[in-house]
Amino acid sequence: MTALQATGLTHRHRRRGPAALDSVEFSLPQGSICALVGRNGAGKSTLLELAAGVDRPSAGSLTVLGGPVGATRSRVGYLAQDQPLDPRWRISDVLRIGAQLNPGRWDAACAAGIVEQGNLSTRTRLGALSRGQHTRVALALVLGKRPDLVLLDEPMADLDPLARHELTGTLLGHATEHGATVLLSSHHTGELADVCDHLLLLDGGRLRLSGSIDDLLEAHLNATGPGGIDELAPHTLVTHQRSGRGTAALLRPGGPLPRTWHGTAPTLDELILAYLGSPDAPALHLSPAADPGPRESQPTP
Ligand SMILES: Nc1ncnc2c1ncn2[C@@H]1O[C@H](COP(=O)(O)OP(=O)(O)OP(=O)(O)O)[C@@H](O)[C@H]1O
Numbered sequence: 001m002t003a004l005q006a007t008g009l010t011h012r013h014r015r016r017g018p019a020a021l022d023s024v025e026f027s028l029p030q031g032s033i034c035a036l037v038g039r040n041g042a043g044k045s046t047l048l049e050l051a052a053g054v055d056r057p058s059a060g061s062l063t064v065l066g067g068p069v070g071a072t073r074s075r076v077g078y079l080a081q082d083q084p085l086d087p088r089w090r091i092s093d094v095l096r097i098g099a100q101l102n103p104g105r106w107d108a109a110c111a112a113g114i115v116e117q118g119n120l121s122t123r124t125r126l127g128a129l130s131r132g133q134h135t136r137v138a139l140a141l142v143l144g145k146r147p148d149l150v151l152l153d154e155p156m157a158d159l160d161p162l163a164r165h166e167l168t169g170t171l172l173g174h175a176t177e178h179g180a181t182v183l184l185s186s187h188h189t190g191e192l193a194d195v196c197d198h199l200l201l202l203d204g205g206r207l208r209l210s211g212s213i214d215d216l217l218e219a220h221l222n223a224t225g226p227g228g229i230d231e232l233a234p235h236t237l238v239t240h241q242r243s244g245r246g247t248a249a250l251l252r253p254g255g256p257l258p259r260t261w262h263g264t265a266p267t268l269d270e271l272i273l274a275y276l277g278s279p280d281a282p283a284l285h286l287s288p289a290a291d292p293g294p295r296e297s298q299p300t301p
Pocket of ligand 1 (some may be wrong): 013014020038039040041042043044045046047
């Protein structure tokens with residue numbers, strides 16, 4: 001089943017303003033853990049807000065857990081970038097409200113466990129917490145709901161490395177145990193390969209890369225060789241650099257490399273940086289396995 005399906009998804013925050021999302025199309029299989037990446041202002045938060053039902057798309061459609069956004073909201077957990085929790089509340093108030101708002105779904109032990117892991121007393125007021133501790137409590141509220149779809153807007157930004165490690169483990173444990181789908185935005189691209197199996201890369205409101213990370217990496221090569229890029233004509237160049245010894249390129253192979261060239265598999269970090277640094281490289285959308293196969297599209301000027 002598809003957890004999230006966007007068709008022609010377009011959103012303007014102001015009626016005549018620029019499109020924060022422009023004709024975005026993707027489908028995210030249930031159970032996937034998807035990284036949502038892009039530069040500042042790329043449209044990541046906007047996409048998460050639409051999926052969470054905070055805002056409605058200006059055009060196109062978004063299907064969540066097989067239904068319209070409003071109909072499935074009780075099964076969706078959303079952690080916004082600015083978590084709007086009252087600083088006067090104690091942690092115990094948050095856990096109580098979580099239980100009240102989610103009758104029949106609330107996992108008190110899971111929520112309490114996330115709080116305890118951070119050595120936090122439930123009597124502490126939210127206003128007395130550091131940003132990272134505040135994020136931990138907000139995550140307890142989101143995961144305690146046992147959501148089928150977890151939407152996280154830069155959840156790890158304020159966390160120390162150990163807390164990041166612990167909460168990533170908790171998140172993956174939740175996803176595995178409940179077959180939940182996770183969509184998380186992040187600027188920590190180096191850490192995503194260990195956590196995620198799918199990727200959505202947004203740039204200026206347009207989707208530039210989508211698909212399973214394994215398939216996307218397999219579709220690219222780091223190529224180095226003594227000649228210039230004129231020797232790489234059958235391949236789709238994403239980025240290239242001339243150095244003293246020749247040329248280094250990240251490309252989509254369109255056949256074997258020239259004999260004097262050497263190819264290695266890129267890392268996810270290299271792939272993301274290459275696309276972010278090359279706004280004119282053509283987009284690549286690799287559909288989930290059940291669909292007919294790769295669709296390539298040229299960016300619209
Ligand atoms: N409430 C709003 N009113 C008007 N424009 C907005 C609003 N929220 C976002 N935008 C604009 O929409 C575009 C996408 O913003 P969005 O917050 O979705 O980007 P982002 O990828 O999450 O960025 P960041 O990495 O900085 O969090 C930006 O140009 C931003 O200025």
